[in-house]
Amino acid sequence: MKKSDCLHCAMRERSIFAGLSGEELCALGMDVVDLELAAGTTIYHEGEDACCAYTLREGAVKLVKSLADGRAQIVRLLHHGDLFGFEGLHRQRHQHTAIALSTVKLCRLDLRELDQLSQRLPVVREAIFRRWQRALEEAESRIVDLGARRAEARLATFLLQWAEAYPQHRSLPFPLTRQDLGEFLGLSTEHVSRIMADFKRRGWLRESRGTLEILMPQALREDSAS
DSSP states (O other): OEEOOGGGOTTGGGSTTTTOOHHHHHTOOSOEEEEEEOTTOEEEOTTSBOOEEEEEEESOEEEEEEOTTSOEEEEEEEOTTOEESGGGGTOSBOSSEEEESSOEEEEEEEHHHHHHHHHHOHHHHHHHHHHHHHHHHHHHHHHHHHHHSOHHHHHHHHHHHHHHTOTTOSEEEOOOOHHHHHHHHTOOHHHHHHHHHHHHHTTSEEEETTEEEESOHHHHHHHHTO
């Protein structure tokens, strides 16, 4: 672990510190720690005391909620630039489990220090609020999709949205299993497998060793709208 260099970080403009000047960044008054974790690492567990929040600099993370019947539901899939664990600012315990889907690089922030900083610097508080609002809007949109759209349309929409997170990549990082996709989209693993196989048979996409290439995005768009 090492202390982050927030001033020169490539993710600075996408972080909650984007609105701060160089002088303000140098005078944060809190330690931001760099972490690198392997795929499959549990970053924190649902129900644990919330002491830290995180910014995802590289890789992908899933947030998983345990259901009463013992099943798991993926509530969010995170990419570079996303924040998580910030519910600890208002709740004593984490509301989900965070698991690295690939090798990840994180910035870890102490929640007590962050709370004090957000009270001192309204621009930071506003940035956190905007991220929460965006996450809520995305969750509401997904709830509508789960209840109103065909399984094929759900999966096609998801793949297009995943590609949007990697605009410079033709071959996209894709560490998700069929089970992950099913838990996120409200489908069985078998159903996801059949649809993905059908998409590949039609020549719409190609998978290879944890990567995904969308060959016919227009076909997916048309399917997502049907």
